[in-house]
Amino acid sequence: MVAASVPSGYELTEEQRLLRDTVRALADERIAPRAAEIDRTGEFPWDVKALLAEHDLLGLGIPAEYGGVGVDLLSVCLAIEQVSRVCATSGLIIAVQELAAAPIVLAGSDEQRRRWLPDLAAGRQLVAFALTEPEAGSDAAAVRTRAVRDGDEYVIEGTKRFITHGSIADLIVVFAVTDPEAERHRRLSAFVVERERPGFRVARLEHKMGIRGSPTAELVFDGVRIPAANRLGPEGDGFAIAMRTFERSRPGIAAQAVGIAQGALEVAAAYARTRRQFGRPIGEFQMVAALLADMDAATEAARQLLYRACTVIERGGPDAARWAAIAKLVAGDAAMRVTTDAVQVLGGYGYVDEYPVERMMRDAKITQLYEGTQQIQRLVVARALLGRE
Amino acid sequence: MRIVVLTKPVPDPASGQDRLGPDHRVDRAAAPAVLNGNDEYALEAALRLVESHGGEITLLAMAPATAPETLRKGLAMGAHRAVLVTDPALAGSDIRSTVGVLAAALAGLEFDLVLAGIDTSDGFAGVVPAALATLLGLPLLSNAAAIEPDPAAGRVRVRRIIQGGYDVLEAPLPALVSCTQALGAPRYPSLKGIMAARSKEVAVRSLADLGPTRWPVGGAAAATAVVAVDPPPARGATRTIRASAVEAAREIADFLAARRLLP
Numbered sequence: 001m002v003a004a005s006v007p008s009g010y011e012l013t014e015e016q017r018l019l020r021d022t023v024r025a026l027a028d029e030r031i032a033p034r035a036a037e038i039d040r041t042g043e044f045p046w047d048v049k050a051l052l053a054e055h056d057l058l059g060l061g062i063p064a065e066y067g068g069v070g071v072d073l074l075s076v077c078l079a080i081e082q083v084s085r086v087c088a089t090s091g092l093i094i095a096v097q098e099l100a101a102a103p104i105v106l107a108g109s110d111e112q113r114r115r116w117l118p119d120l121a122a123g124r125q126l127v128a129f130a131l132t133e134p135e136a137g138s139d140a141a142a143v144r145t146r147a148v149r150d151g152d153e154y155v156i157e158g159t160k161r162f163i164t165h166g167s168i169a170d171l172i173v174v175f176a177v178t179d180p181e182a183e184r185h186r187r188l189s190a191f192v193v194e195r196e197r198p199g200f201r202v203a204r205l206e207h208k209m210g211i212r213g214s215p216t217a218e219l220v221f222d223g224v225r226i227p228a229a230n231r232l233g234p235e236g237d238g239f240a241i242a243m244r245t246f247e248r249s250r251p252g253i254a255a256q257a258v259g260i261a262q263g264a265l266e267v268a269a270a271y272a273r274t275r276r277q278f279g280r281p282i283g284e285f286q287m288v289a290a291l292l293a294d295m296d297a298a299t300e301a302a303r304q305l306l307y308r309a310c311t312v313i314e315r316g317g318p319d320a321a322r323w324a325a326i327a328k329l330v331a332g333d334a335a336m337r338v339t340t341d342a343v344q345v346l347g348g349y350g351y352v353d354e355y356p357v358e359r360m361m362r363d364a365k366i367t368q369l370y371e372g373t374q375q376i377q378r379l380v381v382a383r384a385l386l387g388r389e
Numbered sequence: 390m391r392i393v394v395l396t397k398p399v400p401d402p403a404s405g406q407d408r409l410g411p412d413h414r415v416d417r418a419a420a421p422a423v424l425n426g427n428d429e430y431a432l433e434a435a436l437r438l439v440e441s442h443g444g445e446i447t448l449l450a451m452a453p454a455t456a457p458e459t460l461r462k463g464l465a466m467g468a469h470r471a472v473l474v475t476d477p478a479l480a481g482s483d484i485r486s487t488v489g490v491l492a493a494a495l496a497g498l499e500f501d502l503v504l505a506g507i508d509t510s511d512g513f514a515g516v517v518p519a520a521l522a523t524l525l526g527l528p529l530l531s532n533a534a535a536i537e538p539d540p541a542a543g544r545v546r547v548r549r550i551i552q553g554g555y556d557v558l559e560a561p562l563p564a565l566v567s568c569t570q571a572l573g574a575p576r577y578p579s580l581k582g583i584m585a586a587r588s589k590e591v592a593v594r595s596l597a598d599l600g601p602t603r604w605p606v607g608g609a610a611a612a613t614a615v616v617a618v619d620p621p622p623a624r625g626a627t628r629t630i631r632a633s634a635v636e637a638a639r640e641i642a643d644f645l646a647a648r649r650l651l652p
Contacts, residue, residue: 014458014461015461015583015584015586015587017458018458018461018462018465018578018583018586019580019583021462022462022465022577022578022580022583025577026577054579055577055579055580056579056580056581057580060580064584069580069581069584070584071580071584079580274627274629354631
């Protein structure tokens with residue numbers, strides 16, 4: 001043991017370990033048995049959402065004064081990782097609630113926070129983050145949805161696409177153009193839209209390859225009127241709010257990816273210990289053992305990078321976006337590779353739904369796509385590296 | 390109701406590590422420590438009692454100095470404070486010494502009920518509750534499946550599991566109850582509970598703080614010694630049957646019948 005020489009601050013704290021172990025037990029005992037069915041039926045797991053709410057897991061990053069737990073980003077990621085290890089759809093419930101509450105936490109006034117955060121923290125309400133549009137994906141500043149001021153109100157007009165929880169959320173944080181003439185990054189503002197507002201409707205739900213229990217919606221805002229008091233921050237701050245949100249939400253997706261990878265690794269290792277071919281466990285064959293060792297190394301490397309990124313981002317500073325992007329890039333690629341190799345270790349059994357690894361492989365793919373594609377993450381990193389905004 | 394719950398940090402049974410050192414004693418560095426499983430059931434029972442009758446819960450442990458982290462889980466579940474008796478001189482203590490130390494620690498606490506798990510997953514002796522009650526002169530209500538205190542009357546009633554049914558026992562408070570898993574599964578700590586546990590007190594007591602104990606402590610004073618340890622025989626080759634429930638049941642029945650293991 002060299003514990004005495006480990007610099008303080010590098011290890012997880014006692015609280016973080018207790019949080020991680022508690023969520024792992026909860027996930028193993030209460031969520032894992034549901035995962036295959038959630039994937040098969042494609043139905044949002046309201047029972048899991050209730051379980052997460054009961055254990056304060058939907059208000060992790062929300063400050064305690066607004067009813068949340070108020071833990072740091074690393075603790076949030078530990079929870080997402082442990083739940084995603086058994087069910088990526090369920091892990092995403094935590095991640096999306098964090099993602100979409102972040103603009104209110106980051107840019108909301110005290111009055112706005114008091115109005116919305118307690119219900120989100122308690123899990124009484126769900127919230128969705130609506131930035132992406134049919135023509136504005138990676139090019140987030142190309143949003144076309146308009147918000148036109150009319151007295152004490154705004155009128156919102158437009159379509160949002162690929163909105164996670166869009167069809168079930170009580171609140172939608174919508175990014176819309178308030179000044180089409182402004183320079184590219186000053187055109188957008190952020191608004192909170194309650195789902196019962198007239199003119200709001202869910203146009204369609206996507207049929208997806210993975211995270212099938214998580215509803216992904218196309219949302220239409222047809223002249224939706226909201227009070228000006230629902231705007232988060234000053235007009236024109238929308239793009240900046242979205243980017244600051246991504247600094248905190250991309251690590252959440254990296255955590256989901258690390259969790260999926262860990263889950264697949266554990267299934268593959270257990271299989272390799274018990275599956276016998278040619279008279280011995282397949283794990284004793286070097287080609288299988290090497291696959292497993294590489295899977296473990298990739299998962300652990302992504303995990304440690306993520307934990308480091310969380311502490312850097314929590315501290316703040318100009319390097320946060322780069323760390324968030326690197327963590328998501330490395331973790332998403334690790335998850336895809338590890339889950340693909342897990343299917344390989346299980347062979348034919350890995351390709352059928354008798355084992356969870358084919359589901360994990362399908363779920364892993366989304367971590368390379370949402371919260372910015374891997375290509376966008378590289379763009380963020382390269383810009384930081386080359387010093388160009 | 391003032392309830393003391395005896396909680397022992399034990400090597401995590403799920404860790405798969407070899408838990409015995411070469412001296413046949415539990416190697417507490419070999420595996421991460423967790424709260425003894427049956428003690429969590431006792432704590433859950435205490436939490437439910439406090440929820441319906443009011444009161445406070447104190448965890449009491451005799452354990453190495455690293456125990457506060459393990460006890461933190463009990464605090465996160467809802468216990469109000471913890472008392473840890475730790476002292477290098479306690480290493481190697483046997484059951485008799487342990488009972489003497491716990492009795493001395495309890496003498497410094499105010500309580501109506503002491504709850505204990507029926508046994509621990511490292512030692513499995515299961516005699517500490519009875520020995521402690523005897524030494525302290527407390528009524529012992531063992532193998533509890535239900536605990537119904539009547540604080541106003543100063544009495545407690547317990548359903549005690551016996552072969553084929555229950556005894557209903559009643560005793561005056563304070564009393565000591567040994568708790569079975571029939572009392573109900575322990576809760577998960579809530580995240581707010583985990584955060585709140587940070588500010589709860591873990592009072593650390595040395596042997597000197599406790600004052601004299603009934604019997605000498607430490608390995609040299611142990612009245613019993615483990616002279617041999619035999620691991621269970623290795624499991625033979627296993628076979629996994631993959632089929633529908635009905636087919637699998639039939640195959641298992643055939644397998645057992647072929648070995649004359651079915652009547």
